[in-house]
Amino acid sequence: MKQNYHINANTNSHSRAIIRCANTSNIDLARRFGVSTKTIAKWRGRDFVKDKTSTL
Known part of the structure; x- marks a missing residue:
C-alpha cells in the first residue's frame, strides 16, 4: 500500500521508525x-x- 505524505511533512512513518531505533545522538x-x-x-x-x- 502506497503511503501519501502531506506536502509540509518533514518526517514520515519510515523516518520515525529509524529515529526510534537509532543509536546516534x-x-x-x-x-x-x-x-x-x-x-x-x-x-x-x-x-x-x-x-x-x-x-474527530
Missing part, C-alpha cells in the same frame, strides 16, 4: 532529517510512528 538525527532536536526527542519518546488523526 538527537543532534545527528536532527541534521540528517532536517528537523529540530525537539522533534527527534518527541518521536523517540512515543510508542508509535503513525500520525494521529486530526479529524
Whole structure:
C-alpha cells in the first residue's frame, strides 16, 4: 500500500521508525532529517510512528 505524505511533512512513518531505533545522538538525527532536536526527542519518546488523526 502506497503511503501519501502531506506536502509540509518533514518526517514520515519510515523516518520515525529509524529515529526510534537509532543509536546516534538527537543532534545527528536532527541534521540528517532536517528537523529540530525537539522533534527527534518527541518521536523517540512515543510508542508509535503513525500520525494521529486530526479529524474527530
